[in-house]
Amino acid sequence: MRYHSITSALAATGLLLSFATSGAAAPCSGSAKVHHATKHQHVSTTQPTIVEAAAASKDFTTLVAAVKAAGLAETLSGEGPFTVFAPTDAAFGKLPKGTVAELLKPENRDKLTAILTYHVVSGAVPASEAVKLDKAKTVNGGVLPLKVVDGGLTVGGAKVVKADINCANGVIHVIDTVLLPPADAAKPAETPKKQPAAKKDIVDTAVAADGFSTLVAAVKAAGLVETLQGDGPFTVFAPTDEAFSKLPKETLAALLTPEGKDQLTKILTYHVVPGKVLAADVVKLKSAKTAAGGEVKISVDKDGVMIDGAKVLKTDIECSNGVIHVIDTVLLPK
Secondary structure, eight states: OOOHHHHHHHHHHOOTTOOSSTTTTSOOSSOOOOOOOTTTSOOOTTSOOHHHHHHHSTTOHHHHHHHHHTTOHHHHTSSOOEEEEEEOHHHHTTSOTTHHHHHTSGGGHHHHHHHHHTTEEESOOOHHHHTTOSEEEBTTSOEEEEEEETTEEEETTEEEEEEEEEETTEEEEEESSOOOOGGGTTSOOOOOOOOOOOOOOHHHHHHHSTTOHHHHHHHHHTTOHHHHTSSOOEEEEEEOHHHHHTSOHHHHHHHTSGGGHHHHHHHHHTTEEESOOOHHHHTTOSEEEOTTSOEEEEEEETTEEEETTEEEEEEEEEETTEEEEEESSOOOOO
């Protein structure tokens, strides 16, 4: 960047912020109108753009990262002109720990954009004109209060520590504090609440769990996958692999053949009760009608809940289309 001309001007004036007029120490009285100095400041096309100027400086790494994360790099590299009140890395460092990291996350892009555009005013407004204003409308719609304090310009309470860095598409004034729109001024960026993972359907839940490989193979062999992935809801008394191993090997092998499909379907649907019946309601029942048409007997004793003599090992595995209760024995229709 060509800052030598700027620093020369700063040295020549002897003023804190290189204000171009001797009357810069006091703003005009009353409520000044927002002024966009598009006709008062020449924008040179040989100079870097606002984004390029910021990227070339070691003081704006966080600002540049934020501009990129918000998808504003192309906008702020456009014709403009813009006036940017640019917070330094030290300014971002004043924010509560973790705030910057949260703002840079994709899910917080809208919040980040609102904050960054609160630092941008349409038009190239040099310090000599900024000190005459008491407010300026930002491109996000909010209004920044401007005030001269102890001979220096403040913007929204932030101190301008360097003024009039001229760019091809506007001007940068460096500030020592990140400006937060009124709605965000009292609190840092909120950490988004972690959403609970979406529930899987009954089949996908069984596939993802350990101990149901035989049941899943049987459901596929019987052509019941689509049914048990449907809206339901269903209550499934699900036998474990160990439960299936209690059957004679030849019996299980025969059930998984195409010839055994009808019998297998009857057995599997005998484990399914229409509706979602949680354990708290199961224990109140003496029987339940299954999708196969028959009824399973339900009893409660010192050993727990029994379904047709099978012990319930685990209850209330909730799914998107029902609930699974795990049992230790395969139920066989009477």
